[in-house]
Amino acid sequence: MSTNKKSSTLSEIAKIAEVSVMTASRALNNQPGVSEEKRAEILRIAEDMGYVANRIAQRLSGGKSRVIGVIAQLHTLYTSDLVLGIGSALRSSKYEMLVYSLSDTDSQPPQAIVSLLRQFVDGIIVILPFQSDYLVSLSDADLPIVTIDEGPHNNFPKIVADNYQGARLAIQHLANLGHRRIGFISGNNQLASARDREQAFRDMQAQLGLDTDPELVASGNFLQQGGFNAAKELLRLSDRPTAIFAANDISAVGAMAAIRDAGLNVPEDISLVGFDDVAVASQIYPTLTTVKQPSAQMARAAVNTIVAMIAGIEPASSIIVLPTELVLRASTRPLGEVVAMPNSKRPRHIKNRISPAG
Amino acid sequence: MSTNKKSSTLSEIAKIAEVSVMTASRALNNQPGVSEEKRAEILRIAEDMGYVANRIAQRLSGGKSRVIGVIAQLHTLYTSDLVLGIGSALRSSKYEMLVYSLSDTDSQPPQAIVSLLRQFVDGIIVILPFQSDYLVSLSDADLPIVTIDEGPHNNFPKIVADNYQGARLAIQHLANLGHRRIGFISGNNQLASARDREQAFRDMQAQLGLDTDPELVASGNFLQQGGFNAAKELLRLSDRPTAIFAANDISAVGAMAAIRDAGLNVPEDISLVGFDDVAVASQIYPTLTTVKQPSAQMARAAVNTIVAMIAGIEPASSIIVLPTELVLRASTRPLGEVVAMPNSKRPRHIKNRISPAG
């Protein structure tokens, strides 16, 4: 067993091995210029003393820190899923992850964090980049940046889910159930994901011949309260929708509360579909039909991209789109159906395939 | 406006100000030994050039990095709440926070992260320390450590909620509603919080003369699936409980699913109480009566403690206990009551006061 009470330095193990620090450095970094015997001995001694290289010093002397910075708002499950995914994708690499958690009111980190990251990390993954001005200065400083989802003026390589197709699947599903009057609760339109979902809604309205009153679009903000308020608006309409598609699950949860608050039931009176498939979607009652984002794959793609960029390889494409799929649960039902429907024990999954717009 | 394209160094601004680097350093660090005119000029030039001190270099030369490391499992809302709270408590200090996210299967970070933190951060806050062996080596290396909640062999200053009293409030509430046969879904007994809640349950069983069959305690693990399975067990009892107290909200959500799965309803057939008051508690249907942990205050206390420790002040007490309170929602109801109860619009809060055990 190695003891590492006092974290030994390179010069210490060099002294014990009776070599120069440079030889020790070369041996430990697997670089040429050391005989095999010396290398083995140095490695043995280092192991013995529990030596771990000081990454602060390595970084200062011009090297890499092998740390990836992640900037995220941690108070939503969806974001946490991605962070966890990044962590596990990174586990098989030689990089570590440190996360800066944006508060729910901030759209960008304080200047101190920005310069700290610039000084310390080798690359940055930004989840839901509501704002990206501050990222430009980092990028100018040769720091590789990858974003998950797309914010305004986002010229960095980005990983996104196929929000447009996912939303189409959701609307198609509601239409298949006979719904013609479908309300939409929008998200935060700073994000391309929100815009894409809304665009899909509008396109499908036209394509499928759904009701198109402008009042059928209520603006949310991806938060529960926003979903609640938006649903309230939709329910106040004289001719109220028979189904609602919320731009994300949290909005849908808010909408569900609003619907219940109005004395109505999901799905008996109103069908409801969300987006993301966060944990709460399968935990609430009724369980929520939603569009699943491939967060694990997105995280992996982000990691692969940033690692490649750190290695100096420019990514082949500046955007990677991953497929979404519809997850059917208990919050949707055919229009007008009155027969009691047992809780479906296991949700069915529908792959992201839809006939092209004709 | 200051431009900071290339992040200038101390020697650069020293050259421009025509002083030595030390004078510049002293001026910028507000230390004596510089005339007021020079100080002002140096500050002006630094501002002009957008100078920010390199914390990597500061750290290497023996100083502080002004970074607090946070170790947490990010996939539960409760933990995220605490992380967010730590972030905002830190915002008014001169420290920044970087989070290492433990995967859901790991109870301790990899060695690489441990040594990285040791080299870089000034102090560490650990949330839910399932395991703390690895922390001892950090503490030996003079790194201040504070934990939120208490793990095994935890000799570090710790911030905890009053789990015992909170659990008592919950049981008392159920007993007040007439329940005598109350089931308990335990948590992860590695954590003192889990043990305290269970102890309170057992103590109250005796004190209030409740049913005490051993089968009334089912073991969960603070996770939804664990709560689901535990509730299934409780429901299989020939004489099944009329109320269930789950050691945390996520277990309670799992229990709710199990209850529904068995064709029963909350609260008509079974009253249910959770612990934590995470967001989902007020989002599910029926909304969950639970014990609220003061996460914002806990976060603030942790920050105050770690900052004091970094400043060399040993904390007055090695444990800070903060009060919990019962939040009444829709998942509990008097035993045997059949009258329809409207959703209470606004939950009532009951302060953590209970008559002393007599």
Add this chain to the structure above:
DNA sequence: CGAAATAACGGTAACGCTAACGTTATTTTT
């Protein structure tokens, strides 16, 4: 077999900063 290439090292400087000690002038003290 002498010149050139190679392998295996060591020394020095640098990354950006600060602690610790010098070195001057300018005050203050007695």
Add this chain to the structure above:
DNA sequence: AAAAATAACGTTAGCGTTACCGTTATTTCG
């Protein structure tokens, strides 16, 4: 007015590491 204290600087060294350029021996080649 000489000695002592103080203020305002500058110089040097060092944090732990690596890049770059030596310096030796040993090998390779024409």
